[in-house]
Amino acid sequence: MARLVVVSNRVPIPDKSGTAPAGGLAVALQTALEARGGLWLGWSGRSCTDDAVGPLQRLKEGNIEYALTDLTERDVEEYYQGFANRVLWPICHYRLDLAEYGRREMAGYFRVNRFFASRLLPLIEPDDLIWIHDYHLIPLAAELRRQGVTNRIGFFLHIPWPAPDVFHAMPVHEALLTSMTAYDVLGFQTEHDRENFADCLSRHGLGDRLDAFRFTVGERSFTARSYPIGIETDDFAALAKRAAETALHKRMLQSLDGKQLIIGVDRLDYSKGITQRIDAFESFLTRHADSQRKVTLLQITPKSRSEVPEYEAMQRAVAEQAGRVNGALGTVDWVPIRYINRSLRRPALAGLYRMAKLALVTPLRDGMNLVAKEFVAAQNGEDPGVLLLSRFAGAAQELKEAVLVNPYDVEGTADAIARSLAMPVEERRERWTAMMTTLRTNDVFAWCDGFLDDLAAGPTPQQARPAAASASARAAETRAQTLRKSSPAPLARWS
Incomplete structure (x- = not known):
């Protein structure tokens, strides 16, 4: 050989x-x-x-x-x-x-x-x-x-x-x-x-x-x-299952106090559509006031290429945008957006994926996007979360059972968030099963x-x-x- x-x-x-x-x-x-x-x-x-x-x-x-x-x-x-x-x-x-x-x-x-x-x-x-x-x-x-x-x-x-x-x-x-x-x-x-x-x-x-x-x-x-x-599908699924038993996972559940977790995980980059995503989340909360105080968006965005001026400016813009939404809609005991500007270890991420009811993976353009695949692999098959995925991510060519959106359409994405959170468990299982079959067939190996x-x-x-x-x-x-x-x-x- x-x-x-x-x-x-x-x-x-x-x-x-x-x-x-x-x-x-x-x-x-x-x-x-x-x-x-x-x-x-x-x-x-x-x-x-x-x-x-x-x-x-x-x-x-x-x-x-x-x-x-x-x-x-x-x-x-x-x-x-x-x-x-x-x-x-x-x-x-x-x-x-x-x-x-x-x-x-x-x-x-x-x-x-x-x-x-x-x-x-x-x-x-x-x-x-x-x-x-x-x-x-x-x-x-x-x-x-x-x-x-x-x-x-x-x-x-x-x-x-x-x-x-x-x-x-x-x-x-x-x-x-x-x-x-x-x-x-x-x-x-x-x-x-x-x-x-x-x-x-x-x-x-x-x-x-x-x-x-x-x-x-x-x-x-x-x-x-x-x-x-692809990803190492079965290994990542096992990692997420183990992470659900950790102290970090239990502390996070306790801090949510019964609220549904929506998650976004992206390197800080203009291609990831983070500002459009926050706009869509704000639109969802504004148009569905009954969901306020019931959901929380956790946006994890590690710094990227901070030596390039465009990225430094974007870091400030995203932080200010999240702060504006929290100031406008938040209450004493509820923060709509938790914004983290650093990396988390992979086991911690796997546990957060498994906990989330919805993942927002909405890049404006992406070669593949493995966050989408990791989120699906991390789910509990009995009660899986929903993947809301940009049509402009390479992963959309494989994960056709995700809820596909145009990230430039802020109101359309907001409506898709509402539909995803209301989706019956039977439909969620059907979509997840089909996507897992794809992930297991086309894994990284x-x-x-x-x-x-x-x-x-x-x-x-x-x-x-x-x-x-x-x-x-x-x-x-x-x-x-x-x-x-x-x-x-x-x-x-x-x-």
């Missing part, structure tokens, strides 16, 4: 006891790495001056080797805070108005990807399968190909891939799109994302489409499929195995395309080769 090499922006390092941080993705990837023997490379999270980047920090736990690299302060500013999170993130979430372009940041993004390639190159063995993750590292396979790597390389995008008119608004979009064709298998969260990517290729005349999943660019072919990521099976199954990366190569394909390959050769030069000018 080939060794697996995983590359991601950050790496979940085991603690001193050898236990990795909790989370379905980390669990699945570590399971795959342990089974095959593997290497996980990424940023250490530390920054230093330009002349102080030392050698890779190596750590071995069981059958897995971890390799961490520091980045310079300039790298972090340009690659991570700059292009990745102030250009790619907003554009992929359809927020062109928040994208801030800068040639220096674009140059830093490509420069750090070349740096990652140089750090990975000496560690690659001939038969390794290489699996690269997320928007920070889109150009990495192209950089590895330039340095002679012929291993099979896969890429999974955890966030949405936007429609062509949105993606093409980004400078260097053609260089990024061409970089994607250096992979052998491309994974997207949903069919919509995959089709958006295919439409981008078509709009540029970049290669030919052989069938629903296979594409060619010159003499290379690659596969693009949707692989909806099935996601991981499905992608790696496709990555391992194909021929060598330099496979020949069919002999009757079309003129359009040859032209596309010529353009792709030109971009591959020319992109480092203009980007270097921006440094």
Whole structure:
């Protein structure tokens, strides 16, 4: 069995006891790495001056080797805070108005990807399968190909891939799109994302489409499929059941004093629709005055990217909005919104999910959203809560039995909250049972195995395309080769 090499922006390092941080993705990837023997490379999270980047920090736990690299302060500013999170993130979430372009940041993004390639190159063995993750590292396979790597390389995008008119608004979009064709298998969260990517290729005349999943660019072919990521469903269900017996769970129930709990859990980000959600909750309470003093919204929103001005401003705005609603509607013995601006440990969250009668998962755009799946898995099947889910979350493509809403429609979401809280137990059980069947079928281990099976199954990366190569394909390959050769030069000018 080939060794697996995983590359991601950050790496979940085991603690001193050898236990990795909790989370379905980390669990699945570590399971795959342990089974095959593997290497996980990424940023250490530390920054230093330009002349102080030392050698890779190596750590071995069981059958897995971890390799961490520091980045310079300039790298972090340009690659991570700059292009990745102030250009790619907003554009992929359809927020062109928040994208801030800068040639220096674009140059830093490509420069750090070349740096990652140089750090990975000496560690690659001939038969390794290489699996690269997320928007920070889109150009990495192209950089590895330039340095002679012929291993099979896969890429999974955890966030949405936007429609062509949105993606093409980004400078260097053609260089990024061409970089994607250096992979052998491309994974997207949903069919919509995959089709958006295919439409981008078509709009540029970049290669030919052989069938629903296979594409060619010159003499290379690659596969693009949707692989909806899941959670460790049964393990999380068991965690939630255990959490219901803890002292924290009992204290929370006591503090609610018989009121129904509505829960929202989101990283602080403009894509999550938190302000629209609070507006909808306020509208629900205003239009259904009989529900006041009977429900409480617990909104858990850990801080995110506070070094980026937009996020700092959003933190203030959400806190002020929650305070305004509490001031307008709250009473001496009832606070409509409990707002927590920090992380909770996973067992505590699992217990809160199980306690809640309703989860509000209403992002304006999301690649998948695993909170929706965790909430469903955490429920008591005899008396399950209701999942109210945005149509614009990737999870809505699988969890069709949730109460689906348009988060931009504040009054419609308010009405959906009222319907969900009044839903009969028989209907709640029916919806929950169907969603749990989906979650058990498409858990995180099935996601991981499905992608790696496709990555391992194909021929060598330099496979020949069919002999009757079309003129359009040859032209596309010529353009792709030109971009591959020319992109480092203009980007270097921006440094």
